[in-house]
Amino acid sequence: FGEGITYQIFPDRFRRLCIPDPEGMIGGRRVHTGWYEEPDYLPDENGEVRNRDFFGGDLKGVMEKLPYLHDLGVETIYFCPIFEAPENHRYGTGDYEKIDPMLGTNEDFQALCQEAHAMGMRIMLDGVFNHTGFVSRYFNGDGSYETQVPGAAQSPDSPYCKWYNFIHWPDQYDSWWGIYSLPAVNESEPSYMDYIIRDKESIIRRWLRAGADGWRLDVSDEVSHDFWRKFRAAVKAENGACVIIGENWHDANPYLRGDQYDSIMNYAFTKACLDAFAFGTLDASGFAEKLNELLMRNTDTVNGMMLNLLDSHDTHRFLTQVGGDIQKLGCALAVLYLFVGAPCIYYGTEIGMEGGY
Numbered sequence: 001f002g003e004g005i006t007y008q009i010f011p012d013r014f015r016r017l018c019i020p021d022p023e024g025m026i027g028g029r030r031v032h033t034g035w036y037e038e039p040d041y042l043p044d045e046n047g048e049v050r051n052r053d054f055f056g057g058d059l060k061g062v063m064e065k066l067p068y069l070h071d072l073g074v075e076t077i078y079f080c081p082i083f084e085a086p087e088n089h090r091y092g093t094g095d096y097e098k099i100d101p102m103l104g105t106n107e108d109f110q111a112l113c114q115e116a117h118a119m120g121m122r123i124m125l126d127g128v129f130n131h132t133g134f135v136s137r138y139f140n141g142d143g144s145y146e147t148q149v150p151g152a153a154q155s156p157d158s159p160y161c162k163w164y165n166f167i168h169w170p171d172q173y174d175s176w177w178g179i180y181s182l183p184a185v186n187e188s189e190p191s192y193m194d195y196i197i198r199d200k201e202s203i204i205r206r207w208l209r210a211g212a213d214g215w216r217l218d219v220s221d222e223v224s225h226d227f228w229r230k231f232r233a234a235v236k237a238e239n240g241a242c243v244i245i246g247e248n249w250h251d252a253n254p255y256l257r258g259d260q261y262d263s264i265m266n267y268a269f270t271k272a273c274l275d276a277f278a279f280g281t282l283d284a285s286g287f288a289e290k291l292n293e294l295l296m297r298n299t300d301t302v303n304g305m306m307l308n309l310l311d312s313h314d315t316h317r318f319l320t321q322v323g324g325d326i327q328k329l330g331c332a333l334a335v336l337y338l339f340v341g342a343p344c345i346y347y348g349t350e351i352g353m354e355g356g357y
Contacts, residue, residue, distance in 0.1 A: 004075025015061030113211025
């Protein structure tokens, strides 16, 4: 890792091979029948946007585009979550053991990894271990998830109850940033740690054996150092070459001392590029000083593995931020490619895609 280009894919919006049925459904979900339609962000009955607007991108679509990605010089494909989940972003994990049926099957993922490896490309998965979904086999808040074992919100005797912190069972519980659909996990609970990390058939081990080459860790600075130390030990024992990238938006030095992550998504680099090219708050001298400051935060080894990016699924697209100015985007990309670390391109940047927050 640190060589070649990393290419981030938001799976629902990259490439669709599966054809919607006459009702406009794929995998039991309604999708846009036209790939180039505008996305909808309609509120649910509670007035909240639930991110249930699907286009139906799938793993076979990604596999079809592997030669295209190879020709771009891509060496690592970083997927946003691909495990079963109710939302289009899939950050509310429903089942860590299954590829989302809309995307394909576990076998499709293995086939994708094999073909990517044959082309010299690696696959990095998004690991969401700070929270699960309200609609999941583990929490099952609305009882809609079909499972033989009751979810934590269905029975106080559920084996998953200890995974969550209930203030008042079953309707009051800790959640990520107060979002009820993302109940927070107590990652120090031994049964959760066993399931994700320590068992011989733990989640991280089984997906590495299926072909994954790395883990990007969602909201990683909200999970304990102890969990990540155990995570690293298990990952490296399974595959010493597996890369571990944390999602930390600020200085992450305490996590980058060789016992937790290999590096982070370098959002501080993103901000410096925005200040220089989009907002005009840094001149050339100030931009150079800021980049040097970022390099001083960590060791050369860590800097060489930083995942440097201009934008992602969590931001505006960079081209939108610079007002559609292709020349500014080109300048920023030149810095991205030449700066120390691994350049990460959000899908569509190569064809000038724009997009809001």
